Amino acid sequence: MFRYETHMHTRETSACASASGAEQARRYKQLGYDGIIITDHFFNGNCRREIKEGAGWEEKVELFCAGYDAAKEEGDRIGLKVFFGWEYCYEGADLLTYGLGKDWLLATPEVCLMNVFDYCDRVHGDGGYIVHAHPFREANYLREIRLLPQWTDAVEIYNCGNADDRMNDRARWYAESCGLPITAGSDNHHLTAARLSGVITADPLGGIEDYIDAVKNRRVIPIVPPVVYE
């Protein structure tokens, strides 16, 4: 069995993260994970101000990829797979986007000018895959719950960042009710994160395409850590 983190942030790119890409890579390696997918907050989400204020699109993309690049470099050194993704933000709906790389970003400077529906169409048209992260999270920065079953491919049915497990239970119900494949992720921002999630696969993942394939074909097992009462 193989273990992968599917949802995590780095301080190089996300304004709310304190762990660097390299630190995260080392921690996950130490914990026995086989790979991690870096999903920093996208240009329309909580990415660092320096990125939003980058001089031109190319510079913004370079800065945006810094967290992934750092994690990848360390992962290559220590023997941990590191894949690329991001977390697109649509007013309460956070869409983990996989399967598209830096080249796609460089070639798509209009990505943040499109509405969410055109974004989903474009991502799908170009071979990307969209997982709705924590669809039922309630938090002060989220004003409403927005469900997009016909625009997304899968549902994150467990997320360590949800304050109440009922938010995870609702996500599982939503996925089952709409017949959507499921994933799980930690939404890890810090080295101190006590509970970690992710997915288990029977076969190793060689690239992000293998991950997409595994989710699509319902071959991932969500990792649901035990509840910690604080």
Ligand SMILES: [Zn+2]
């Ligand atoms: Zn964040």
Ligand SMILES: [Zn+2]
């Ligand atoms: Zn996140």
